[in-house]
Amino acid sequence: MTTNVSSKDANNTRALGFQRHDHAACVTEALSSTDAQCAVQGLRLTPVRRKVLEFLLKEHRALGAYAILDLLRDAGFGSQPPVAYRALEFLVENGFAHKIERLNAFVACAHPGQTHSPAFMICRICDTVAEAQSGLAGNILDSAAQATGFQIECTVVEAEGVCPSCVDKANA
Amino acid sequence: MTTNVSSKDANNTRALGFQRHDHAACVTEALSSTDAQCAVQGLRLTPVRRKVLEFLLKEHRALGAYAILDLLRDAGFGSQPPVAYRALEFLVENGFAHKIERLNAFVACAHPGQTHSPAFMICRICDTVAEAQSGLAGNILDSAAQATGFQIECTVVEAEGVCPSCVDKANA
DNA sequence: GAATCCTATGTGATCTTATAACATTTCCAG
């Protein structure tokens, strides 16, 4: 199990309570590795799509479609909802981003390239979203599905709570 | 682990692929047991709230807030969104119903009275929603949370796929 | 290199889901 965390502040080095990283490099690397992966798979990472991914990577927390739309407008792209939704659809379909159902918002994938059923931890204080990676979504669902004959095609696993950095605030 | 299933048809005895039950009795029992529980806990199961719960129990699958609103209007209650949303808020807060984040819709709880972190299986063919009951939401999240110090307050666990009754249709 | 087709983008309109704000009523405690 690995864990990747994103937070609100825009610093290069982010205090995440449990993980720090050079964010500028993280964005750059993610973008170029996505370029490479798309080239291999014959996917078209067009300017809008790449820009949306860049927004998600930069913010590094869940962004609503309309927040993305505002950013797109500022960047000179079309500003009607379908522009954002279509780019997001491409990113989600191809595993470069995920939708957080609980928030009706989107995050960049923390483990692109690997097929996975992600699980998310959402801090209700700072809006940080951490993606937990694991082989299978697992447990309850798997055993329930096996018991009943239900065929799982995709899973939503999200936890809302307080991240380590915010525990103090929460108890104050 | 127990499993409770709901389906689209309105028959008394429902073919659920894995479980049949007398639905009329199921609704009546659930309502009166909710009455009792509210009396004990000092909760006010007002007419609107009780009616919304009845709708959810009768339909026995996920209903959108505006579908509920239509039913409320037909039943002579207020027909503005907050009427439905407030009733749903009460039911969800007190564990008599759950929101299915994936569908932006609501279902009656299949295990009322027990504190639980439910998991749902949603059939994309027939819209059936089954609630799997288990002690804890489980491992990925738990282990990720433990590893990072994240404090889970509530969980969303939903699987979308094909229920046993629809497998044939799905493969056709 | 032009014609064609498929994919992607732009745009306007519309639909669904959800909440804010405030007035009115109901219920219960004192």
Place this chain on the structure above:
DNA sequence: CTGGAAATGTTATAAGATCACATAGGATTC
């Protein structure tokens, strides 16, 4: 029976998502 809290009703609007159709870009075929 009255004052305050909780619940309901209603208007308006915010937020999220999709449909339908026009236009533009890229690749393939001739």
